[in-house]
Amino acid sequence: MSSAVFSTSAARSRHFIFDAESAPETGPDLRRPQSTVKNRQSTILSNVVPASQLEVRPAPQMVSSGIAALDALTGGLPRGCLTEICGPASSGRTTLLLAALAAATQRGEFCAVVDASDALNPQSVAYSDVELGRLLWVRCGENTLPKQNLPKEKKTFKSEQQYAEHSLEQLLHATDLLLESGGFGLIALDLGDLPPQTARRIPLTTWFRFRRAVEHTPTVLLSIERQSIAGSCSSLLLKLESHRIEPTNLPASVPVHTQLLTELKITAEIVRSRMERQPPCSEITFAGKTAWAG
Amino acid sequence: MFACIFVPNFPLAALYRAQPELRAQPVAIFEGKPPLEKIFAVNDIADRAGIAPGMTKAQAELCSELTLRPRSLLQESTAHAALLDCAQSFSPRVEDAACDTALIDLAGMESLFGPLPEIANHLFQCAASLGLDAHISVASNPDAAILAARGLPGVTVIPSGQEAEYLAPLPIEVLFANYSIDQSKVDDEKNKERLNSIQHDQKEEDCFLETLTRWGIRDLRALAALPEIALSERLGQSGLRLRQLALGAVSHTLVPLEASPVFEEAIELEYPILLLEPLAFLLNRLLDQICARLSARALATQELRLTLELENFSNRPSAINDGRAKICFQRTLRLPLPMLDAKLFLKLLQLDLNAHPPGAPILKIHLAAEPTRPRSAQGSLFLPPTPEPEKLELTLARIVGLVGESRVGALELLDTHRTEGFRMKRFMPALMSEGQKHLSRNSVPGTRNSEATVAALRMFRPPLRASVTLENGELARIICSKKKEVQGTVLWKAGPWRSSGDWWDREAWSRDEWDIALQNSEGIVLYRLMHDLLGGDWFVEGTYD
Secondary structure, X not given: OOXXXXXXXXXXXXXXXXXXXXXXXXXXXXXXXXXXXHHHHHHHHHHOOOHHHOOOOOOXXXXXOOOHHHHHHHOOEEOOOEEEEEOOOOOOXXXXXXXXXXXXXXXXXXXXXXXXXXXXXXXXXXXXXXXXXXXEEEEOOOOOOOOOOOOOOOOOOOOHHHHHHHHHHHHHHHHHHHHHHOOOOXXXXXXOOOOHHHHOOOOHHHHHHHHHHHOOXXXXXXXXXXXXXXXXXXXXXXXXXXXXXXXXXXXXXXXXXXXXXXXXXXXXXXXXXXXXXXXXXXXXXXXXXXXXXX | OEEEEEOOOHHHHHHXXXXXXXXXXXXXXXXXXXXXXXXXXXOHHHHHOOOOOXXXXXXXXXXXXXXXXXXXXXXXXXXXXXXXXXXXXXXXXXXXXXXOEEEEEOOOOHHHHOOHHHHHHHHHHHHHHOOOOOEEEEEOOHHHHHHHHHHOOXXXXXXXXXXXXHHOOOEHHHXXXXXXXXXXXXXXXXXXXXHHHHHHHHHHHHHHHHHHHHOOOOEHHHHHOOOHHHHHHHHHHHHHHHHXXXXXXXXXXXXXXXXXXXXXXXXXXXXXXXXXXXXXXXXXXXXXXXXXXXXXXXXXXXXXXXXXXXXXXXOOOOOOOOOEEEEEEEEEEEEEXXXXXXXXXXXXXXXXXXXXXXXXXXXXEEEEEEEEOOOXXXXXXXXXXXXXXXXXXXXXXXXHHHHOHHHXXXXXXXXXXXXXXXEEEOOOHHHHHHHHHHOOOOOOOOOOOOOOEEOOEEEXXXXXXXXXXXXXXXXXXXXXXXXXXXXXXXXEEEEEEEXXXXXXXXXXXXXXXXXXXXXXOOEEEEEEEEEEOOOOOEEEEEEEO
């Protein structure tokens, strides 16, 4: 037995309505008695805007990331958008984060870092020229909240996984509070040391909520992680890699302590960008010098 | 012209400020040492039920519907302070005539507040907003204003020259202040002298009242009609003065108040509170009153002190107070900026008490605010965004409740070479904002002064204990049991660099640092390895990232 699917409008000999102003009049045969359903339909139809009349969303304002080479690649970091920076350990994520914080604080803005693993090094922050008084550091992990009317108890965790999940919960809650408060030029979520399987547990709805919270605000929302987890919610996704370190063959007479770590060579690649600007190339390489390199 | 604010039945008015729900019930206040407590003040409903001042507490308790409350001098003092705040919000020249009476010099106030009836109405509304059901009167001299306020309810404005007409129908009792101070609760020597003086004056006034009553003088009209010479022969100069008062012809010079304002509110509870929810309800009321008083003086506050008197059952049984000894629990809320938002203060106190609960039932609540000038800030269109102080304070309090007090804030580096040589301090963007004006004019927004990017180190907190294998005295292999990915053959190393410090202290430290490269599944990772020379252990401190 064959079956046919008919369009409801075609069955009623009505045109598809694209423009609310050109809604055809219904003939006497098709006239329905006044009902709330018809009123609701007309309300919905009156709100339909054809694609040709949609407002053009303005391009987000870009601000310096603190690294000239990266600004040349991406145009900077977009305000009111989520930017993801992902890469393995020693790929330069934290270096980029501190450079962005320094640039933001030098502009006179206040910044916040929500640190899931309590990994921020104050000396590195100071060496990066970040104005310490403009940086709010939220260190997730421990919980020493006392229960009602009982002495203080430290929460004990049965495994690293449980500890990581607890930190993640604190990070998400603290981020919600900071986004609601507003007034920050840059809010960074440091998920760099969280296991990928834990970081992936953040639902996309949460990222969507974060993105909506910063939309139409001057806040740059930055997320540092090992792998991309925000999906299409991020407007800019950068992937970082460190250059392979070749072990040098030292002659026997040269002592080991003459070796010195002087720089970290970082390669940054744009994986996804919703900015209208066309980048001049797909990846760049820059170096992060250690504080003692001079 | 002078205005008088008079609060009738002052002890009850002070009680109503703390517990407004008692207005519709028969209420009596008692004082004295048990078992000789006597009724001190009653409201109209209790009066109609037959309860009168002077009754014993045991007699009053026979009335089952009666609500009995002990007299609270602290509540009365806060009500008195609220009365003065109301007066001083209109004029700087205020006399503290009595604990239930304030006199205001209205000279020059008409150009600010409008005509006299409007000023009187505003005074009435201001007193009502502070929880005081007051009588307001305006007259050409302070004494006539006091008598009119005592005798005439609501708002009364006596035109100049008509004082005698307005005062005529008032009973003679208005001439005599009927307020006593509980001697047992006065500790201050200076107050004791004043107390003795007041008691002497009261005895004299009681004598005059009795005499005039025996003469059949019921109202001020009758007193004013008495012959001057005959009155002075029988009652002396005091009698003459009473006659002049009845005519509204006495005027004393206002003695302005110079005391510094104290913004405190307190409430004593009938039964102990166990949960924080009902406590929040009472705190809300106290905060509203304190904020209203601060607002009346155009002040704000930067510090709130909450003192809770807790119930504590001692181990030894005692026959006097059922074995209960009271202990105090104090919390201080320090704000980064002067603020005046009762809802914000309540939320901050709730969050603080959730994090630091009292731990015992609460018997008494005392809240004090340190007054300060309100902040003034000039906005600008071109300054970078700044968090709003009130919102930020609430956000930080919530985050503190989440992660702990010492784990949120701004960084401060300490003057030491120790690895974790820093501490967390309070994040105060409002103070930093003033420094925005000092930003270098030569610096272009968006670029850093230094072109070099600094490689960062990510820390492991706590540091990861490592097992290190040496080959020929060189680092060969690292294994971290806690973090599986931090292990492998050492591909490259630099070091050691030795540092030590605080050798004169218990927390002396001495360490060798290495920078090493390990190969793991994600690639080559650079770590900082530390050898504790005092303990002998190896730790992986962080990752270069």
